[in-house]
Amino acid sequence: MTTDPYAESRETTEGTVYTVTGGDWDSLLDSVSADEHDDRIVINMGPQHPSTHGVLRLVLELEGETVTQARSVIGYLHTGIEKNCEYRNWTQGVTFVTRMDYLAPLFNEAAYCLGVEKLLEVEAPRRAQLIRVLLMEINRIGSHLVCLATGGMELGALTGMTAGFREREEVLHLLEYLTGLRMNHAFIRPGGLAQDLPEDWKEKVTDFVKVMKSRLPDYDKLLTGQPIWKQRLQGVGYLPVDGCLALGATGPILRSAGLPWDQRKIEPYSCYEEFDFEVPTATEADCYARYRLRVAEIHESLKIIEQAVAKIEPGPVMVEDRKIAWPAQLSLGSDGMGNSLEHVRKIMGQSMESLIHHFKLVTEGFHVPPGQVYSCVESPRGELGYHLVSDGGTRPVRVHVRDPSFVNLQTMPAMSEGGMVADVIAAVASIDPVMGGVDR
Amino acid sequence: MTEPTGTSKDDQEPTGGKQSSAEASGAATEEQRARGGEPPREGEVEQSTDGAADTAPEGGTRLAPTRERRGMFGVRGTGDTSGFGGLTLPGYAPAPAERPYGGWFDELADELAEAMDRKGIARAAVRQITIDRGEITFYVERERILEVCRLLRDEPALRFELLSSVSGVDYTAPGGTGAPPVRQPLHVVYQLLSMTYRRRIRLEVALDVDDPHVPSVVEVYPTADWHERETWDMFGVVFDGHPALTRILMPDDWQGHPQRKDYPLGGIPVEYKGAEIPPPDERRAYS
Structure with missing residues (x-):
């Protein structure tokens, strides 16, 4: 020894x-x-390992280089967000759910807000819905780019990593300009949006689309046709459609197995029925197909963004109902973002009722009629569902998130058992789990 | 409660008596008799397909209301100078749906009822049907949840291929409010999706806190594996027949089930600009 x-x-x-x-x-x-x-030999890989796509622990039983059994251990990033939501009002919940799947914050916000709106039986104004679509598709591009970047890094394609993160930075810059924050925006609120977009949003978005269109072909040059990339991914992580359904996999995993299942087409929300886009589908059901689908989905998202830019017309971004709409009239002051001085002058000097209304809505929140709903959107990883339960109060009784990463990660053993140990990395990268969403 | 767990009595007829005795002997039964009908077999009524008049769900086993809400502004006892602390809002009980349900709900309910007849599952296995905000919920007897799931997956007219989610809801009244205890406050919620027909339904099972057992559906929907582990971890619901019911998000040696309402949120007071802000679960609540 x-x-x-x-x-x-x-x-x-x-x-x-x-x-x-x-x-x-x-x-x-x-x-x-x-x-x-x-x-x-039993190998314990992670939870702190550069190739496990986050704080994920894999327990692999090996015979030589062959994986005979694989299990994943999760929970290292559990933060009790669902429980925390029960102690905040419905508007504050947005701030929590946006931190779950941190690569797709706007999808979390949108799915949550659609659920709350379903409970309230209100609908956000058209401009707000279209802006949500715009933001979600920009976010989808960013999320897929991170998947390509980290997936490339885990397989040793480091240029893929630097290129992916470079483009993702464009996404984050744009989102920062549009919503005020790079991540965890809390921009989509029950009833609409926190505020309107800045004045020159159209130019910024159009520039972004131009930049992305010029850079996306580089991914084809860098990865799509590259022999090493293909050898690492083709025929690896195979999961056919029946396996996907049994294990609950949705999103690119299900579509790579040939089923064109996309919530945006099946149960359109937020005006998606008005948009013209394809649902890329493959039949190989392997990691390479999932990679190609993600690149194709970026192109489709750009198409949706262009259409959204053309569709968005001036109008309100919050419901008219003053019992739901946040009373703040935000504006930019010398000390940063805050209530506009006019609004403060009105509630402090002229209208006692406005002051009471503002105070009650901000401290108490609005009452949501009792009942339960399940609302879901197509996040970059699949079906992101929110099960919301209200008992009529200002706080949720239960906020449960059906996070696609959590469900899809269950397919890891099916994809990697019987293969080589190096293929486990490719399989996990193609599942693209975001541990913030898995562990919540 | 000392009743044996769900899986052990799968081969028996469900009694349904425990949940139904209180309501079924009440006004609804008398009304039914006044109309000249037979006294309804317990829990049988809402799924019957012969004639709209007999589908009044009142004769069946209605669900108990969920928790009451009491007081306002989070002030209780002598500190309450507003008087709002004495407010009581009744608990929410999901209303049974009445025929016609509208849309594809009628077709689905009929198909399910017929399929249950064919498989010899008593219709009383579905305690109540609720339609709310465009979503249909089947409240299922816990002993029958596995068979109902298998039926929903396999019947050509139903075809719920995908189990989206399994989770729990704890309707227990929060402590300290003096609200009366809720009957069967622990609910397990199943979200099913039929890709063939593009339909979503919800199944719900109500459980007693003292006997939180429910048959596992992993053998029908393998995806339920992690969902059920999470529900066990968070709510302490025991899924009988699960291949390895261990904790999944909390550490293996954790005590308690964090999503139960009697489990504290935790947190410490924080000082901010000279003032002390209490932890979230001790702040004033307005609902």
Whole structure:
């Protein structure tokens, strides 16, 4: 037995446990072969590992390089967001849910707000709905780019990583300009939007589309036709359509197996029925198909963005009902964003009723009639559903999130058992789980 | 409650008596008798397909109301100078739907009822049907949830291929409000999706806190594996027949089930600009 300080070993009831930190495989193999040992070895990968796509722990049972069993262990990023929502009013809930799937914050906000609006039986104004579509599609591009970037990094395609994050930065800059924040926007609110878009939003969005259109072909040059990329992905992580349905997989995984299932087409929300776009579908059901679908979906999102820019017309971005609409009239002051001085002057000097109304709505929140709804949107990863329960008060009784990452991650064993250990990485990257959404 | 768990009595007829005895012997039964009909078999009525008059769900097993809401402004006892602390708002009980349900709901309910007859599942397995905000909810007896799920998946006229989600809801009244206890406050909610017919339905099972057992649906929908583990982890609902019902989000050695209403949110007071802000669960609540 060697005494390598980096490959320590200790005896447990399950046998000898080695700690490997990378680069010390030789000493591990020496120690293993020194013992009487069969070929079966259980490897604990993660939760802190650069190739597990987040704080995800994989427990792999190997025979040589072949994975005989794979299990994922989750919960390392559990923050109790669902429980926290029960202690805030319905508007404050947006601030929490936007932090779950942090690569698709606007989808969380939109799905949550659509659910609250369904409970309230109100509909956001048309301009607000179209702006939601615009923001969601910009966000979808950003999310898919991160999937390509981190997926590339995990497979060793580092230029894919730098290129993906470069383009994603464009997305974040644009979202920051439109909503005020790069991530965790809390911009979509029950009843509409927090505020209107800045004046020159059209030029910014059009410029963004132009930049993306010029750069997207680079991904085809860099990855799509590249032999190493294809060898790592083709035929890897196979999951046919019946497996997808049994395991609940939706989004690009399901579409890569040939079923063109997309909430935007099936149950259109937020005016999606007015948009002309395709649902890219493949039949290979492998990691390469999922990669190609994500690139194709970026192109489709750009199409939707262009149509949304043409469709959005001036109008209100919040429902008329003053019992729901946030009373604040925001404007930019010398000390940052805040209530407009006119509004403050009115409620403090002229209208006692306005002041009471403002105070009650901000401190209490609005009452939501009792009942339960399930509202879902097509997030970049699949069906993002919100089950909301109200008992008539100003706070939810229950906010449950059907996060697509959580459900899709269940397909990891089906995709990777029987394959090589390196293919596990490709499979997990093609599932694209966001651990903030998985663990909530 | 000492009743055996769901899976062990799968081969028996569900009694349905425990939930129904209170309501079924009330005014609804008398009304039914006055109309000259037979006294309704317990819990049988809402699914019957012969004639709209007999489909009045009142004769069936209605769900108990959920928690009451009491007081306002979070002030209780002697500190209440507003008088609003004495407000009581009744609990919400989902209303049973009445025929015609509208849209595809009638067709679906008929198909399900017929399929249940063919498979020998008593119609009383569906305690109540509620339609609210364009969504249909079937309140199912817990002993029958697995068979109903299998039926919903396999019947050509139903075809609910995908189980979107399984989760829990705890309708227990929050402590300290003096509200009366809620009957069967723990609910397990199943969201089903039929891709063939493009329909979504919800199944709901109500459970007692003392006996939180429900048959697992993993053998019908493998995707329920993690959902049920999460519901066990968060609500302490035991899914009998689950292949490995362990915690999934909380650490393995965690005590308690965090999403239960009697489980505190936790948190510490925070000082901000000289004032002390209490943790969220101790702040004033207005609902």
